[in-house]
Amino acid sequence: xxxxxxxxxxxxxxxxxxxxxxxxxxxxxxxxxxxxxxxxxxxxxxxxxxxxxxxxxxxxxxxxxxxxxxxxxxxxxxxxxxxxxxxxxxxxxxxxxxxxxxxxxxxxxxxxxxxxxxxxxxxxxxxxxxxxxxxxxxxxxxxxxxxxxxxxxxxxxxxxxxxxxxxxxxxxxxxxxxxxxxxxxxxxxxxxxxxxxxxxxxxxxxxxxxxxxxxxxxxxxxxxxxxxxxxxxxxxxxxxxxxxxxxxxxxxxxxxxxxxxxxxxxxxxxxxxxxxxxxxxxxxxxxxxxxxxxxxxxxxxxxxxxxxxxxxxxxxxxxxxxxxxxxxxxxxxxxxxxxxxxxxxxxxxxxxxxxxxx
Ligand SMILES: Cc1cc2nc3c(=O)[nH]c(=O)nc-3n(C[C@H](O)[C@H](O)[C@H](O)COP(=O)(O)OP(=O)(O)OC[C@H]3O[C@@H](n4cnc5c(N)ncnc54)[C@H](O)[C@@H]3O)c2cc1C
Ligand SMILES: *[C@@H]1O[C@H](CO)[C@@H](O)[C@H](O)[C@H]1NC(C)=O
Ligand SMILES: *[C@@H]1O[C@H](CO)[C@@H](O)[C@H](O)[C@H]1NC(C)=O
Ligand SMILES: *[C@@H]1O[C@H](CO)[C@@H](O)[C@H](O)[C@H]1NC(C)=O
Numbered sequence: 001x002x003x004x005x006x007x008x009x010x011x012x013x014x015x016x017x018x019x020x021x022x023x024x025x026x027x028x029x030x031x032x033x034x035x036x037x038x039x040x041x042x043x044x045x046x047x048x049x050x051x052x053x054x055x056x057x058x059x060x061x062x063x064x065x066x067x068x069x070x071x072x073x074x075x076x077x078x079x080x081x082x083x084x085x086x087x088x089x090x091x092x093x094x095x096x097x098x099x100x101x102x103x104x105x106x107x108x109x110x111x112x113x114x115x116x117x118x119x120x121x122x123x124x125x126x127x128x129x130x131x132x133x134x135x136x137x138x139x140x141x142x143x144x145x146x147x148x149x150x151x152x153x154x155x156x157x158x159x160x161x162x163x164x165x166x167x168x169x170x171x172x173x174x175x176x177x178x179x180x181x182x183x184x185x186x187x188x189x190x191x192x193x194x195x196x197x198x199x200x201x202x203x204x205x206x207x208x209x210x211x212x213x214x215x216x217x218x219x220x221x222x223x224x225x226x227x228x229x230x231x232x233x234x235x236x237x238x239x240x241x242x243x244x245x246x247x248x249x250x251x252x253x254x255x256x257x258x259x260x261x262x263x264x265x266x267x268x269x270x271x272x273x274x275x276x277x278x279x280x281x282x283x284x285x286x287x288x289x290x291x292x293x294x295x296x297x298x299x300x301x302x303x304x305x306x307x308x309x310x311x312x313x314x315x316x317x318x319x320x321x322x323x324x325x326x327x328x329x330x331x332x333x334x335x336x337x338x339x340x341x342x343x344x345x346x347x348x349x350x351x352x353x354x355x356x357x358x
Pocket of ligand 3: 176177178201202
C-alpha cells in the first residue's frame with residue numbers, strides 16, 4: 001500500500017495514522033508538537049496544540065440535524081473503540097464512569113426523552129434525575145449515563161507508541177506551507193497528505209475557542225457538567241492515572257489571550273465546590289495549576305473531505321502525478337469524542353482515491 005504523510009500529531013492525526021496503518025499503508029507523521037507530560041510541558045510554546053490541554057471526556061450531544069447526526073455516529077464509533085481499547089490496553093489512559101449533566105434551562109431536544117429512546121441513541125445506563133438529585137433549585141433538568149474520560153497526555157502518548165511499534169515514522173518540523181508535505185526529501189513520490197493540523201496554517205474560517213481550566217489533585221469518580229442559564233459552564237473531568245481532575249471551564253470564541261485569569265480560576269473552583277459536593281467531601285479543592293487551551297473551531301463545521309491537486313500545481317515535484325489532500329480539521333471542542341469516527345472517514349477517503357485510480 002502507498003505511503004501517506006499526515007500533518008499533525010494531535011488526537012486526530014494520531015488516530016487517523018493508526019487507522020491507515022491498520023489498512024496497510026505506511027505512514028509518516030510530520031508535526032511541530034507532540035504529546036508531552038503535563039508536568040514538564042511548556043504551556044506557552046504548546047498553546048496551539050489543542051490535544052495537550054483537553055479534559056477530556058465524552059459528553060453526548062443529541063442530534064437535531066444531519067450534521068449533528070453524522071457527528072453522533074462518529075461519537076458512537078469512538079465510544080465503542082474506547083471500550084475495546086480500554087479492555088485490551090488498561091494503560092491507555094481511558095476510564096469508564098458515570099457522567100452527570102445538569103441544566104438550568106432544559107434543551108428542547110431532550111424535553112421528553114425516555115430511557116428507551118436514549119438507549120436507541122446508544123446512551124447506556126441513561127437515567128433522568130429528579131429535583132432531589134440537583135445541586136440547587138436553579139437546575140431544572142438533569143440526567144446521567146455511562147461514559148468515558150481519559151488522561152489526554154497518557155492517551156496521546158499511547159497512540160504515538162502504538163504508531164511507532166507498527167513501523168510509523170515521525171518527522172518533527174513546522175511546515176510553512178501545506179505543499180511542503182509533498183516535498184519531504186526522505187519521502188519522494190508521496191501522493192496523499194492528510195491535513196490534521198488543528199488550527200494550523202491560515203484557513204480564515206478557523207478560529208480558536210479559548211478554554212481556561214484548573215487542574216486539582218482531588219479525585220472524582222464521576223464526570224459532571226452544568227450549563228447555567230447565562231450560557232456559561234461548569235465541568236469536572238477526572239483524568240485518573242495520577243493526572244488529577246480538570247475543573248472547567250470557559251468557552252470564549254476568538255479570544256487569543258494565552259494567560260490564565262485569577263478571577264476566572266476563583267469562579268470555576270467555587271462553582272465546582274458548590275455543584276459537586278462529592279469532589280470536596282474529603283477537603284477543599286487543591287489547585288495544581290491553570291490551563292489555557294485553544295479549541296480549533298471552524299465556521300461551517302469540521303472540514304472532512306478530499307481535495308485533488310492537479311499535476312503542476314505543486315512546484316518542485318519530480319514527477320507529474322496528481323496529488324490529494326484529505327482534510328480532517330476544525331474539530332472544535334469535540335476532537336477526542338469524534339476521533340475514531342473521523343479516522344474511519346479519513347481511511348474511506350483515502351481508499352476511494354486509490355480505487356478511483358485503478
Ligand atoms: C480546555 C479544553 C477542554 C477540552 N475538552 C474536551 C473534551 O472533554 N472532549 C473532547 O472531545 N475534546 C475536548 N477538547 C477539544 C480537543 O482538545 C480538540 O478538539 C482536539 O484536541 C483537536 O485535535 P487535533 O488533532 O485536530 O488538533 P491539535 O491537537 O491542535 O493538533 C494539531 C497538530 O498539528 C500540528 N501542526 C499544526 N500546524 C502545523 C504546521 N504548520 N507544521 C507542522 N505541524 C503543524 C501541531 O503541531 C499538532 O501536532 C478540549 C479543548 C480544550 C482547549
Ligand atoms: C499560535 O498560532 C498563532 C496563529 O497562527 C500564531 O500567531 C502563534 O505564533 C502560534 N503560537 C505558537 C506558540 O506557536
Ligand atoms: C496565508 O494567507 C495569505 C493570505 O491569504 C497567503 O498569502 C499565504 O500564502 C498563506 N500562508 C499559508 C502558509 O498558507
Ligand atoms: C490544512 O488545514 C489548515 C487548518 O488547520 C488550513 O488552514 C489549510 O488551509 C489546510 N491546507 C490546505 C492546503 O487547504
